Amino acid sequence: MKMRTVEITVGALMVAGILSLLMLALQVSGLSHFFREEPGYRIKAEFANIGALKVRAKVSVAGVVVGRVVKIQLEPETFNATVWMAIDPMQVDKLPIDTRASILTAGLLGDNYISLLPGFNETEFLREGNNISIGNTDSAVILEQLISKFLAGQVSASKNTNNSQRDQ
Amino acid sequence: MILIKRMQLLGRSGLSFMGDIGRASLFLYQALVGKPDWVHGFGRLVQQLYSVGVLSLIIIVLSALFIGMVLGLQGYTILVKFGAEHALGQLIALSLVRELGPVVGALLFAGRAGSALTAEIGLMKTTEQLSSMEMMGIDPLRRIIAPRFWAGQISMPVLALIFNCVAILGGYTVGVEWLGVDTGAFWANMQSAVDFYADVMNGIIKSVVFGTVITWIAVFQGIDCPPTSEGIGRATTRTVVYSSLAILGLDFFLTAVMFGET
Structure with missing residues (x-):
């Protein structure tokens, strides 16, 4: 050698x-x-609570993956979360400006992802840097909060029945 | 009477064990401590890096690929039952970087490179090449042992790193390309779970320790073997057995120290 x-x-x-x-x-x-850099144009959406959403989570329209989450940050004044998404223009390049964004969970224990529900505006579309305001977004559903609300509801309901029984 | 004989036997084996460890340490000290010869030493080191590292690459890469693919397949079939197949990346990366990469890499390295080192040095001793070197006034420890030792110690972590990467790519191929786990979820979960210092660096430290132990055992068994053909065979077997046991035992201690307290 x-x-x-x-x-x-x-x-x-x-x-x-x-x-x-x-x-x-x-x-x-x-x-x-x-x-x-993720390819595609960037849009952002404001959420009151993003749950366990992570960078690189998928963004879907009607279940089809059209992009990725690229950045998550906190708005210092409003304490809302701003989520930046990169949308692939090959998949969808004309999202109406009144598109609704919701954070959903894949399955019961799965990852959070963003689902976009296109609106009805046929003249104005989301462009690079456009914002989906907080009125047009749905926060993540947090299971623990749901359970605690449900339990609290149960307790108050049973108190009510107790009270009504006592009244009788 | 028989009890005393047993005691004597125990004492003798204990003494010889301690003697072996003492001789091995002294031998390593003699081989490594001293003024290094940068000019010629580097060439010899490169030669040994080739025979210890480069020639082990094929077995490391192939095993890594299959281990990664099996991890992907097994992990997927178990995780999909809980609807948690997006955690596949995390499972593969953590188990590889923390344990499988350093340990399986070291076991393969002991079988491939350690045994070759022992056989080579043992044959040199048997054919009296080492004694003739001493006759010529060349220190065989510095000339033969030191470059092999350093080569083993350098190549082991490099091979373990390559093992990790190839295995993760193998798991990616099976999990994402064949079974349809989401790419983003695969990498995102992996990145949020794996910490560079706590996981990757500790894996590297493990492989450095294993590399040291394997090459130490290999060169000592080579130089210590009885100068017969049977002796070489026994020494080679002992290298593989001792270093495999040492790897698995040390791995437990290292894991307990590194990941134990959390």
């Missing part, structure tokens, strides 16, 4: 090792998302 070949293959091994470390750092442990 010539020394040259040996040195080249060892160099390739080292490069492969460094590339693997980079992949583990960037892609697997998610140290940064800066290197890859």
Whole structure:
């Protein structure tokens, strides 16, 4: 075996090792998302509560994935959450301006995702940087809150029946 | 009387065990401590990196691919029952980065590179190449052992990193491309679950420890083997057995120290 070949293959091994470390750092442990931009135009939506929505969650229209969540941040004045979505123009490029956005859950224990329900405006469409205001969005349904509300309802209901029984 | 004989036997084996450890440590110290020879040492190191690292690459990559694919398949069939197949990425990445990558990589490395090191050095000893080096005034420990030891220690973490990546890509192929887990959910769950310092770095530390232990056992068994053909065979077997046991035992301790308190 010539020394040259040996040195080249060892160099390739080292490069492969460094590339693997980079992949583990960037892609697997998610140290940064800066290197890859999601394709498509950006729109944003304001939600009162996003539940467990994560960056890179899917955005769907009628169940078809048309984009991804790219950024989530808190509005400092209103304390609402602003979710930036990248929508693929190949899938849908004319979303009416009165489109409704809701955060749904895939299955009972699944991930949260955003479902867009197109509105009826046929002249104005969502463009790069447009906002879906908080009046047009539905927050995530948080199971724990539902359960606690349900339990509270039960308790008050049983109190009422108790009271009515006592009255009689 | 028989009790005393047993005691004597126990004492003898204990003494010889401690003696082995002492000789192995002394031997490593002699091989590594001293003024390094940068000019010639580097060339020898590259040569050993080739035979220890590059030649182990094929078995590492192939096993990683299949292990990743099996993890993807098994994880999917179990998770889909709970409707949680989007957590597949997290399952694959955490189990690989924390445990399977370093441990399975090290076991393969011990079988592929450790046994080769022992056999090579053992044959050098049997054919009296080491003694003739001493005759010529060359220290065989510095010349033969040191580059092999460093090569093993450097290649093990590199191979473990490659193992992790290839296996994750294998799991991705099965989970996302074949079974239809959502791509975004796969990577997003993985990224939110895997921490670079706590998981990836600890995996690398593990593989450095395993690399040290494997090459140490391999070169010591090589230099310590009885100079017969049977002796070489036994030493090679011992290398694989001892290093596999050492890997699995040390892995438990390292895991307990790294991930135990949470």
